[in-house]
Amino acid sequence: MQSKSVLTVVEATRILEAARAEAEKNQWAVTIAVVDDGGHPLALLRLDGCAPIGAYIAPEKARTAALGRRESKQYEDMINGGRTAFLSAPLVATLEGGVPIVVDGQVVGAVGVSGVKPDQDSQVARIAANSLNG
Template sequence: MKTKPILGIAETTRILDAARAEAEQNGWPVTIVVTDDGGHPLGLLRLDDCAPVGAYIATEKARTAALGRRESKQYEEMINNGRTAFLSAPLAGTLEGGVPVVVDGVVIGAVGVSGVKADQDAQVAKAGASALQ
């Protein structure tokens, strides 16, 4: 039987804290979501002044990264490069800002961020995802 690492409350909190620190250091009002490897939310943090829609978008970005086992940006790039069939994929977060959390080569969850420019969302998500390394 195979075994794999999973995200518990301690790891989820560490990811949220690292992402929050990155966002606050830059003055970015974002929502940060951590999901398990199935895209199910484990933690959500909406910073002051982030629009309420950020909670929905960040969750979907994280879900996309977890289920696809890759950054959500890759789906956005495929669509922008003409692979419009991905518009019908059952993924709602095909925008930059979702990053998988990888431990020992295994995707154990993801971080999704929404609220600022796409590359800034991704920067915050990557700061969170790297908190376990």
């Protein structure tokens, strides 16, 4: 039987705070979501000025990254590259900004960010996802 790490409130809060710091440093009004490896919500923060829809999109980006075990941008790239069959996948947000959280080589959750340009969402999510590594 295998074992793996799981995210607790402590780690979810640390991830959320790392994302918040990066977003605020850049003056980006975003929503940040942290989910476990099954895509279930652990934490959500909508910064002042972020549109309400961000509170829907960010968790879905995180869920997509957690369940797919890859950045949500990869699905967007596949669809834009002509693999339209992925439009029927049971994933709601195949948009850039969802990043898996990897600990000891295993996906333990994901971060989703929504509210600014796709590469900016992804920048915040990547920093947050890597905040547990060091």
